[in-house]
Amino acid sequence: MEKFKVLENERAIDNVKLAQLFEVEELEERVEFGKWSANADGTGGTCSGGDCDTKFKGEVSYKMTF
């Protein structure tokens, strides 16, 4: 009985070693994201009053150079 158990264990170890030879890896779902960007301030300032014109701060004349 003991001998049978040892043999069973050896067989199990052999099978584990064998199983390790076969690498199988499930791949994650590939969902490509696009970043949400439009913002009320920072990158996209809006006039809260709704009736103001496009303005420059700083180098106003710069826009006319091209």
Next chain:
Amino acid sequence: MIDIQNIVVSKFDANRWVISTPNGSHILINENSKKLLDILLRGDDSTALVEFNLAFNKSLSQSDFESLIEIKFKGLNKHKERVEKYSYLSLRFTILSSKVAGLLAQPFSFLFKPLNFWFILISTIIFNTVITLKYFSLDITLINLKSAILYFSIVYSSMLIHELGHIAACRKFKIKHGEIGFGFYLVFPVLYADVTNVWMLAKNKRIITNLAGIKLELLYSTILCCIFLITSNLTFLYCSITIFIKALTELNPFIRYDGYWVLSDITDTPNLLPKSTAAILSFFKRGSINTRYGSLSSFKYYALLCYGVSNLVIITLYVTIIIVKYNYLILQFPLNIMIHAQKLTQGDFSEIFLIATLDNLLILGLYVLVAKLIFTTFIKRVPIWFNRMSQNRF
């Protein structure tokens, strides 16, 4: 039980293959697994064991052989359904079905020939960089309502154009693609394109597909810039710079933006984020390089650990900044939404573009994340606790 007749096998790299299953999942296998799969595909049940024992110099019994196949190829079980699609996205919904997205993307597919892809990508980056550097010092602070509508229309459409880029690349490389939709990744609002079948492509084509969205955005930005140069309308310049900067930030290798997939493909590390999480867990649990993905080389283990920790730090930092920046707005958010909804029901659409701004969506994302955490930590466990309580009682 194992459905191997309807699978598609494609080469991943020199020593690995990808199995695409009928239920839509993808499995990466090594050379030995491919050999085993070939035996299963060639022979019937009786000859497969003999062939296997001969090929691997083993003397497996029929039951051990069946167990091995069952354990290794359980993903090919034809009764196995995908548990949840895009499990890392919350509140997601489809905007364009795969059919409509494919039709809209088809005209752009010629842009993804490997030869001209890199040329156009690099040229548009250089052009947009020069323009941005030239005009970045201009501080445009105010635009009228007409310009605001134009600005938001152009910038919102760039997000859709980005996703169409990914779909167009899939069509160019003749692989099946999914839909375009909206959802939340952690707290971040995102548009997404399902390109899972990209796993079946070679490395260079995968990278082109990853960068396809950015490339189309850069082209869009270039066109807008040309319109500005012709018309002098500053809104177009503003849009162009916004889209260019946005496209560059999408190269961020964290938070699963496009840069994440590029990094994963360049370094030949599929499942980059799950692997880095596994590396962190094994570091704290066992302090060893054995993760649930098997034993890794020392370099790869520490690289994954660094990536995982950086990712965690960046996400925590982002969420903290959002909480600090919007602390007042977070509490007011439900009231603000009600006011916006009231205005819309009264036929006042003047602020419609402001509803879906990044500010509002980030706060909504925060609410979604908290709700998800409460659900997974408490509500989902209520039946389990209830069962335990009932068992203790009787």
